[in-house]
Amino acid sequence: MNNLVDEIFGGNKPAHHERFRGEYPVRVRGLVNRFGDQTIHDDLDLDLKRGEILGVVGGSGTGKSVLMRSIIGLQQPNEGEIEVFGQSMTDAEPDEALGVRNRWGVLFQGGALFSTLTVGENVEVPIKQFYPDLDPELTQEIARYKVVMSGLPEEATIKYPSELSGGMKKRAGLARALALDPELLFLDEPTAGLDPIGASAFDQLTKSLKQTLGLTVFLITHDLDTLHEICDRVAVLADNKVIAVDTVPNLMKLDHPWIQEYFNGPRGRAALTAQALDELRKHMDLPIAAQTVKALDKSDEGEA
Ligand SMILES: Nc1ncnc2c1ncn2[C@@H]1O[C@H](COP(=O)(O)OP(=O)(O)OP(=O)(O)O)[C@@H](O)[C@H]1O
Numbered sequence: 001m002n003n004l005v006d007e008i009f010g011g012n013k014p015a016h017h018e019r020f021r022g023e024y025p026v027r028v029r030g031l032v033n034r035f036g037d038q039t040i041h042d043d044l045d046l047d048l049k050r051g052e053i054l055g056v057v058g059g060s061g062t063g064k065s066v067l068m069r070s071i072i073g074l075q076q077p078n079e080g081e082i083e084v085f086g087q088s089m090t091d092a093e094p095d096e097a098l099g100v101r102n103r104w105g106v107l108f109q110g111g112a113l114f115s116t117l118t119v120g121e122n123v124e125v126p127i128k129q130f131y132p133d134l135d136p137e138l139t140q141e142i143a144r145y146k147v148v149m150s151g152l153p154e155e156a157t158i159k160y161p162s163e164l165s166g167g168m169k170k171r172a173g174l175a176r177a178l179a180l181d182p183e184l185l186f187l188d189e190p191t192a193g194l195d196p197i198g199a200s201a202f203d204q205l206t207k208s209l210k211q212t213l214g215l216t217v218f219l220i221t222h223d224l225d226t227l228h229e230i231c232d233r234v235a236v237l238a239d240n241k242v243i244a245v246d247t248v249p250n251l252m253k254l255d256h257p258w259i260q261e262y263f264n265g266p267r268g269r270a271a272l273t274a275q276a277l278d279e280l281r282k283h284m285d286l287p288i289a290a291q292t293v294k295a296l297d298k299s300d301e302g303e304a
Helices: 004-007 064-071 092-102 119-130 136-147 154-158 166-177 194-211 222-231 255-262 266-281 287-303
Strands: 027-034 039-049 052-056 077-086 104-107 184-188 216-220 233-238 241-246
Touching: 004 136, 027 064, 039 064, 039 077, 039 184, 039 241, 052 064, 052 194, 052 222, 064 077, 064 184, 064 216, 104 166, 119 136, 119 154, 136 154, 166 184, 166 194, 166 287, 184 194, 194 222, 194 266
Parallel strands: 052 216, 052 233, 104 184, 184 216
Antiparallel strands: 027 039, 027 077, 233 241
């Protein structure tokens, strides 16, 4: 397990650092990734703005996870330049890379929890890795705090991953991603496999953590509700590149076949209607809003 821990969290103590004040915590330029004769990325550019939730979408196999793995140093690109917190990751000496690794948290698809450790012990892993001399009681206390912050009951701290529901596993993974108070959070399909209520609750948690902790979030998703509800901008991967980065309403105006199919297809329209209804419900004291909600609710029943 130690190799995996080293791979994910790095293997040494972090250097001291100031919080990043620049505009773009992540900048990717001319990224090329190939596996054999399969080209995944070809001259891909992307900027992540400080304080935003950036949704990353694209068809299956377009390279969303490979892009995330390239940024966090788990995938060595064939070409290109990646800067995190203003520091080049592609040319970085191992020590320099370590200086930034403790400044991001990652929630992998499926949570990637260590099954032989309790939730609390999972959250302690990166803390012990980066701060081995910390008093064990304090380490446990920090882990408990992160568990509760992620919306789990405190009792979940002593449970094993196999004793948790899918939604609880995601929250446990999030608690571990938050263990070192990151400035940057990477979420790979956090709502996949959750029921709509669980997915919506996870979205709201992400949004409130972004606001309260001042996080910048890179969020891979297929979930249209998530895009509409919490993403400030969305990057679309197609044709081996990021073909557009914009707000959802602006993306919907673009004349690209995949974008049109995705955002203006039946599921895209349903997500948009659901969001419009949510907005209107906030203004139910206005007669026009009440009437519109009633009419839209009826048309939904008609379609069902
Ligand atoms: N280590 C690897 N070796 C060979 N091919 C790989 C490797 N990692 C990813 N790929 C290939 O790269 C392509 C992009 O994979 P990636 O997981 O990034 O897609 P994705 O956009 O995240 O897809 P999904 O939405 O289905 O999760 C796929 O064709 C995948 O098979």
